[in-house]
Amino acid sequence: MGNGQIASLLNALASLLGDSRCLTDEASKHHFGRDWTRFCEPDPVAILFPESITEVQQIIALARRFEVPVVPSGGRTGLSGGAMAAQGELVLSLERMNRILASDTASKSITCQAGAVTAAVQEAAKQMGLMYPVDFASSGSSQIGGNIATNAGGIQVIRYGMTRNWVSGLKVVTGTGELLDLNKGLMKNNTGLDLRHLMIGSEGILGVIVEATLQLCSPPQDTGVAVLGMPSMPAIMSLLERLQAHSTLLAFEFFSDLALEKVINRHGVERPLTTACPFYVLLEYEHSGPEAEAVLLELIESAIDAGTVVDAVCSQNMAQARALWRLREDISETIAEWTPYKNDISTSVSGVPSLIERIEVIVGQRYPHFEVVWYGHIGDGNLHLNILKPDSMAVDEFQRHCKIVSAELFQVVKDSGGSISAEHGVGLLKKEFLHYSRSAEEIALMRAIKRLFDPDLILNPGKVFDLH
Numbered sequence: 001m002g003n004g005q006i007a008s009l010l011n012a013l014a015s016l017l018g019d020s021r022c023l024t025d026e027a028s029k030h031h032f033g034r035d036w037t038r039f040c041e042p043d044p045v046a047i048l049f050p051e052s053i054t055e056v057q058q059i060i061a062l063a064r065r066f067e068v069p070v071v072p073s074g075g076r077t078g079l080s081g082g083a084m085a086a087q088g089e090l091v092l093s094l095e096r097m098n099r100i101l102a103s104d105t106a107s108k109s110i111t112c113q114a115g116a117v118t119a120a121v122q123e124a125a126k127q128m129g130l131m132y133p134v135d136f137a138s139s140g141s142s143q144i145g146g147n148i149a150t151n152a153g154g155i156q157v158i159r160y161g162m163t164r165n166w167v168s169g170l171k172v173v174t175g176t177g178e179l180l181d182l183n184k185g186l187m188k189n190n191t192g193l194d195l196r197h198l199m200i201g202s203e204g205i206l207g208v209i210v211e212a213t214l215q216l217c218s219p220p221q222d223t224g225v226a227v228l229g230m231p232s233m234p235a236i237m238s239l240l241e242r243l244q245a246h247s248t249l250l251a252f253e254f255f256s257d258l259a260l261e262k263v264i265n266r267h268g269v270e271r272p273l274t275t276a277c278p279f280y281v282l283l284e285y286e287h288s289g290p291e292a293e294a295v296l297l298e299l300i301e302s303a304i305d306a307g308t309v310v311d312a313v314c315s316q317n318m319a320q321a322r323a324l325w326r327l328r329e330d331i332s333e334t335i336a337e338w339t340p341y342k343n344d345i346s347t348s349v350s351g352v353p354s355l356i357e358r359i360e361v362i363v364g365q366r367y368p369h370f371e372v373v374w375y376g377h378i379g380d381g382n383l384h385l386n387i388l389k390p391d392s393m394a395v396d397e398f399q400r401h402c403k404i405v406s407a408e409l410f411q412v413v414k415d416s417g418g419s420i421s422a423e424h425g426v427g428l429l430k431k432e433f434l435h436y437s438r439s440a441e442e443i444a445l446m447r448a449i450k451r452l453f454d455p456d457l458i459l460n461p462g463k464v465f466d467l468h
């Protein structure tokens with residue numbers, strides 16, 4: 001677009017939204033033009049803050065007329081570059097469309113605008129005596145629309161599943177500006193293809209999510225949190241199996257000693273256990289009273305006696321439970337300072353030990369001098385493997401080095417029948433590796449579907465896959 005065209009576009013947008021909702025200053029462009037990834041510089045043309053569905057449709061109409069791409073933007077807590085705007089795009093922020101529109105106790109649901117912050121929805125559900133069970137460290141800033149667009153997972157997937165399981169209605173503005181009202185909050189609706197599920201996890205390439213109806217559930221009766229020191233990966237997996245046979249797990253997370261050390265050093269907190277172990281498990285369990293809880297605690301004690309668990313600490317109250325959770329939840333933010341090369345892979349739960357074994361060989365050979373931090377939702381078969389950049393190495397050189405190894409790593413993931421992105425999405429970061437998880441036929445169908453919803457290719461172009 002030439003300068004004249006840009007000026008006309010910005011004039012049209014400013015008269016639609018007013019100057020205060022069409023920002024072009026450098027600080028705003030930098031702030032709203034990127035997510036939590038730090039591998040390229042943001043460079044959008046403007047940041048837009050619509051306040052209604054009609055305004056979203058009008059923005060899309062202008063974007064089509066001026067042939068300018070649009071990046072839908074939520075809380076920008078993504079880790080794959082899906083919300084990056086680095087090529088003169090319009091960033092369409094849902095921040096001002098953040099209202100809870102309806103609470104329906106009989107249907108156990110909440111309807112909200114896409115910009116509603118996850119924690120606000122969780123709180124509204126609590127006021128109804130219910131719970132929105134999708135939860136993660138970024139719940140204070142992530143938004144429902146972004147969660148849906150990335151089918152966000154989090155820390156309780158083992159019990160409640162991903163975002164997809166909780167969306168019963170969606171309003172979406174497509175790339176033609178049309179408004180789709182999908183599934184309308186129904187529990188049962190067998191009337192052909194369910195387009196709602198195409199939108200969930202579509203990373204903004206098919207439409208702008210503007211409203212959602214979310215299902216809620218009853219909160220667990222009573223919960224407890226424990227951190228266990230573990231001698232090995234196989235010990236972690238067999239513990240998982242035994243616990244699942246005797247209790248209801250809300251979370252089953254793991255992290256390595258290096259991950260723990262980084263968090264402890266950063267936050268100046270105590271080690272949870274006196275003995276350092278190669279790995280730790282953090283588990284949260286649901287129970288119906290002291291007797292049920294005792295069964296689980298006895299299981300842990302007998303594992304300690306048998307040497308399959310090294311040591312354990314169990315929360316005695318909410319404050320201790322929160323403190324234990326922080327050891328796990330603070331890892332991602334803590335290690336961000338090392339510009340890590342992030343991997344978010346998964347396989348079947350039973351496939352985890354052999355996948356890790358094979359990856360450890362690659363990592364040991366290829367990254368002998370790098371710090372490697374393991375953690376993740378191991379109870380879901382989801383591992384976060386982060387390689388930390390040595391202080392002395394330039395970001396570009398480090399990224400180049402890691403990318404070469406990615407191919408090898410993803411081949412192993414593919415061989416295990418796993419996924420190269422369990423929960424963070426493809427965005428820009430994993431685009432060139434998509435074929436390790438999806439067949440050529442699948443990608444061709446995805447491209448065709450993209451063209452149906454967005455014939456002018458204005459919605460988040462260049463994300464997930466290229467169009468040729």
Ligand code: 2HG
Nearest residue numbers: 329332342343376384386
């Ligand atoms: C987590 O599980 C998040 O903490 C972030 O998914 C993972 O930073 C990461 O690699």
Ligand code: ZN
Nearest residue numbers: 154377384423
């Ligand atoms: Zn995660």
